[in-house]
Amino acid sequence: MAFKNQGSAAPRALVVEDINVDRVILSTMLGKFNCETTIAQNGKEAVDLFLEGKTFDIVLSDKDMPVMTGPEAVAKIRAMGATEVKIVGVSADLGGMEAFMSAGADEFIPKPMTLGDLEPMLQEVISKKNMSG
Amino acid sequence: MATSPMDQLNALVSNMFATGLLDEQFHQLKNLQDPSTPDFVSEVIALFCDDGVQIIDELAKLLEQPTVDFDMVDSFVHQLKGSSASVGALKVKNTCIQFREFCKQKSRDGCIMTLDSARTEFYDVRSKFQTMLQTGASGPGLLP
Numbered sequence: 001m002a003f004k005n006q007g008s009a010a011p012r013a014l015v016v017e018d019i020n021v022d023r024v025i026l027s028t029m030l031g032k033f034n035c036e037t038t039i040a041q042n043g044k045e046a047v048d049l050f051l052e053g054k055t056f057d058i059v060l061s062d063k064d065m066p067v068m069t070g071p072e073a074v075a076k077i078r079a080m081g082a083t084e085v086k087i088v089g090v091s092a093d094l095g096g097m098e099a100f101m102s103a104g105a106d107e108f109i110p111k112p113m114t115l116g117d118l119e120p121m122l123q124e125v126i127s128k129k130n131m132s133g
Numbered sequence: 134m135a136t137s138p139m140d141q142l143n144a145l146v147s148n149m150f151a152t153g154l155l156d157e158q159f160h161q162l163k164n165l166q167d168p169s170t171p172d173f174v175s176e177v178i179a180l181f182c183d184d185g186v187q188i189i190d191e192l193a194k195l196l197e198q199p200t201v202d203f204d205m206v207d208s209f210v211h212q213l214k215g216s217s218a219s220v221g222a223l224k225v226k227n228t229c230i231q232f233r234e235f236c237k238q239k240s241r242d243g244c245i246m247t248l249d250s251a252r253t254e255f256y257d258v259r260s261k262f263q264t265m266l267q268t269g270a271s272g273p274g275l276l277p
Contacts, residue, residue: 021181021216028165028173064211092218112158112219115165 011125013037014054016046016061016070017090022111026060026090029115033122042066043073050077056085057125062111063091063099071103078104086125142268145261154258159221175266181220182259188213189252196245206244207236213251224254 013035017023023039030037038056040046042065059077061070074087089100092111100108109117136144149155166173188209195206214229228251235243 019212019215019219020184021177021219024177024180025162025165025219028170031170032165066208092215111215112161114161 009129010034010036011057011122011129012055014040014046014049014056014059016040016043016059016065016073018042018062018065022062026113029113029118030060030122032115033119033126035122043068043070043076046073047076047080050080050082055082057129058086058088058121060088060090061100061105063089063093063096069099071099071105074100074103074105086121088121138268142265145265145268149258149261154224154261155221156223157221158218162220175269177220178262178266181216181222182262184216185213185225185255185259189248189255192248192251196241196248201239201241201244203236203239203244207233210236210251213255217255222255222258225251225258228254 011033013030015023015026015030015037017026017039018041023041027037027039035058038049038054040049043061044067046059046061047068059074061073063070070089070091074089077085077087086107087100087105089096089103089105089108090111090113091097091100091108093099096110097108107121146155146159150159162174162177192206192209195202195209210229210232214226214233217223217225217229228247232244232247232251235247
């Protein structure tokens with residue numbers, strides 16, 4: 001299964017996830033697209049990365065996490081002015097979509113996520129990155 | 134005639150599907166493994182098993198307390214539910230769903246009863262996962 005975007009700048013992904021297994025799975029999926037992946041174990045760690053000036057092309061965030069939830073983090077990230085980054089909420093919670101979209105996420109994927117769910121979003125990010133040069 | 138490690142592995146996985154221990158998500162996991170990530174399935178399964186043991190131990194301790202912190206219990210059950218869903222451990226996941234209901238009801242008895250079920254289901258799938266890893270280690274890897 002080959003998805004590598006050869007010859008293109010690597011998309012920078014932020015995974016916000018407290019569950020170890022899910023972090024590894026999501027990181028591996030992103031690796032199929034040659035992403036440079038950074039990990040945050042809760043919403044506060046994600047917000048802190050943005051406060052440090054880090055930038056990402058895509059953020060994939062779980063909903064229910066200790067310290068700060070995904071929707072809370074999304075709202076803070078958008079309030080900081082990070083409007084260009086694609087933010088995807090990921091949750092097994094049926095109420096997750098509303099919470100994430102209200103907070104300012106662009107998309108929502110129910111858990112467990114598949115590569116087929118992720119691929120169109122990554123392709124969009126890669127295309128946008130290639131166009132901006 | 135002795136069965137090959139691959140035949141043993143296939144029979145074990147088939148049995149786990151047939152008995153409802155695993156669901157389609159396990160196939161999704163296997164499909165993520167390729168030559169660039171040859172140990173992916175083994176690593177994820179090992180992580181699930183190690184984390185699950187710790188979570189179940191924590192849940193037992195929390196439910197022994199004179200006053201049960203149901204929010205904390207729910208948080209740990211949420212983690213076990215999430216990781217079991219991600220590896221395809223269907224029975225564990227379904228038991229966790231029930232468990233969370235008892236957490237919402239703040240029912241100590243319900244939680245204790247469901248923890249027993251979760252423990253049984255988890256150790257059953259863990260045992261079979263460990264056999265899978267050992268069988269895979271003695272033959273071809275867990276490749277699709």
